[in-house]
Amino acid sequence: MGRPPCCDENGLKKGPWTPEEDQMLIDYLTSHGHGSWRSLPKLAGLNRCGKSCRLRWTNYLRPDIKRGKFSEDEERMIINLHSVLGNKWSRIATHLPGRTDNEIKNFWNTCLRKKLLKLGIDPETHKPRMDMNHLMNLSQLLSSAQFGNSTVNASPWESALKLQADAAQLAKLQLLQNLLQVISTTSTTTTSSLPHPDQINRTTSISGLLGSHQTQNLNPFLGLFSGTNTMVQNPGFVPQDKGSQVPVLNHSWPSIDQGGVDGDHDHLDFKTNISNYDRLISENPIPELVSPSPGTSGSNQMESNKSDHDHQAYMSAQSSPTSNMFEAWDKLMDDEASESYWKDILEYVL
DNA sequence: AATAGAGGCAACCGCCCAGGG
DNA sequence: GCCCTGGGCGGTTGCCTCTAT
Known part of the structure; x- marks a missing residue:
């Protein structure tokens, strides 16, 4: 079985982060970098587990995070990428600068999925229902x-x-x-x-x-x-x-x-x-179904081979007349x- | 104005994988 | 090859806000 949750360690706080905690985390990370996430909370003076700190940083506090509504280009891109990659949110996120996998996943589950269903398209297969x-x-x-x-x-x-x-x-x-x-x-x-x-x-x-x-x-x-x-x-x-x-x-x-x-x-x-x-x-x-316009493809983030492959698949999907x-x-x-x-x-x- | 239900989202959980010893 | 650990990922939960009644 998996390891026990790291937050089971006694007394570590769970739940919503306070502005003070956020600031402590930001202060520490901007001056020291994260290093080992496990040791970070103690060093930063936070009563949280390392995993919680990592998630808070990557999903919310990171300075390059773009917040707010998804644009139509982003919607199109997510739908296209999802049709190619499936529920690989982190890989989809690499193509959308400033968006986190968690945010994309939430957006998919709350909005896009329902939208596609309403349109008679199976969100899992991207085929007509x-x-x-x-x-x-x-x-x-x-x-x-x-x-x-x-x-x-x-x-x-x-x-x-x-x-x-x-x-x-x-x-x-x-x-x-x-x-x-x-x-x-x-x-x-x-x-x-x-x-x-x-x-x-x-x-x-x-x-x-x-x-x-x-x-x-x-x-x-x-x-x-x-x-x-x-x-x-x-x-x-x-x-x-x-x-x-x-x-x-x-x-x-x-x-x-x-x-x-x-x-x-x-x-x-x-x-x-x-x-x-x-x-x-x-x-x-x-x-x-989607316009062939690639919009802002975030190609500057195509660093890994996997990402290149995703990008090729995505661009193929985009460039195809079908x-x-x-x-x-x-x-x-x-x-x-x-x-x-x-x-x-x-x-x-x- | 009060309340129930729906929607949105942050955060957590559990599993998996890669890397090091 | 095995075990341990850190980190990453996808799925799910639960809280908060908004909207309809």
Whole structure:
């Protein structure tokens, strides 16, 4: 097990710091530096543990700390970096001068996370949310928002995010509805709206319907975005994500015909619907999830190799014409997991 | 004006890892 | 190779403030 908490040592103060304590810590650190944090409190005359002093200094008292609200650039950067790095707050913090990992973590948990959730984006995966409850709610949201009317008072950044999310969500809904339509006309199940999973005939599997090796080609978003050139390759994305990119522009619907569908007219309808999505998106161009502007990237802090790597990944993500959302789709399709991902969704729907 | 609930944030906790002996 | 220690990190807690009722 881990070591016992250092503050268990008898009599050491915990909790909020007083201005006097802060001043003592600042005075000591500015004249002596921290040296060993463990011995620091005694030397500085503080009745605190070294760890508490270190946290207080690094998270609050350090002179280079920038306080106050996060700018939109910072928000964008955090979202981008989080999509690349995940919950590596300290690594994210190295790209935001004057911000601490703790502050970024708090900001993420209290604001950005909720913001993304509201926009229908899973903050963990940065992919559109696919849970059925959310999709059920979505139709109501979309109808009430009437596709963009709700962005009047939003910032341009929020509007862009929202519009993109709306488009993606609308496409998702329509995808699911069309899937259901296909399924209902192919199997004996008849549904005109999203059924409760318990009410659904689970004996039909989509892989059986379309051929066991074709499920990864089921993603209609490849077709969806193919006409708008938003779904392009992303050569610079994170190497650990297999490096290679599937040439998605030529990767979509023909495979269904080549696969197990055998020219079933229902599936032709499905195809037609997908090309309708193309038109929908063409007529309503989807903004990037985040702007490609790197803003103040804090590149002066790129000191470690790890940081350089983060920066490269980040800059790749930034410079790509496909921003996070599309990257996520791209990656989704490039990922082995995507097969089971879509399979899960489809089997859930079935 | 009082109160409950939500949100924001500082601080703590527990685990992990690297480095030194 | 093992143990100990310092330092770092991510997750969580709890307090304070704000807002709605």
